[in-house]
Amino acid sequence: MLINIFKNKKALFILSILITSFSLILTSCVPTTPADEGQAQNGVTYRFLCVGVGEYINYGSEIDFGDAPPYELIYQVLSKWKFGPEKIGFSRIDYISDFEATKNNILQGIASTFSEADDDDVLYFYFGGHGDKDESIYYICPADMTSSVSSMISVNELEEALVPYMGRR
Numbered sequence: 001m002l003i004n005i006f007k008n009k010k011a012l013f014i015l016s017i018l019i020t021s022f023s024l025i026l027t028s029c030v031p032t033t034p035a036d037e038g039q040a041q042n043g044v045t046y047r048f049l050c051v052g053v054g055e056y057i058n059y060g061s062e063i064d065f066g067d068a069p070p071y072e073l074i075y076q077v078l079s080k081w082k083f084g085p086e087k088i089g090f091s092r093i094d095y096i097s098d099f100e101a102t103k104n105n106i107l108q109g110i111a112s113t114f115s116e117a118d119d120d121d122v123l124y125f126y127f128g129g130h131g132d133k134d135e136s137i138y139y140i141c142p143a144d145m146t147s148s149v150s151s152m153i154s155v156n157e158l159e160e161a162l163v164p165y166m167g168r169r
Helices: 071-078 102-115 155-165
Strands: 029-031 046-052 079-083 092-097 121-129 131-134 137-140
Touching: 046 071, 046 102, 071 092, 071 121, 092 102, 102 121, 102 155, 137 155
Parallel strands: 046 092, 046 121
Antiparallel strands: 029 079, 131 137
16 A cells, blocks of 8 residues: 555655745745845745755664755755845745654644744745655655654645645735
């Protein structure tokens, strides 16, 4: 039923970038020097949650999942991006990685990072790690996953966590 996550490495990396943006495409961004935190004149605030999992608590070094995704690089690059003509940087950047990137911490991180967002804000969520598929449902694999799908975050659970903040702009 569940794809054997230990044998199919290529299927594990199905969700390198799960959601890059809810409403703004990166083509309006320009990389510059460290961000001037703040808010654009039009009231837009940019928030970013970066999650990266390259190590798994329950598997140690006994399983080779392949190379870890470049989540640290994504964090470094996006933390320097500026948006719009006012070149506004992210006002909030949160980063959860490896053993800290448990299912509970990821879901709480979404709520924490985006909780103060209003209708004008632009929210970015990045997940770098492995994924899986069971029948027609896709999952991201947090650091505390086990062989049970209930230990993973389904796209449905992810949507449920993000829905309160979607529709922003």
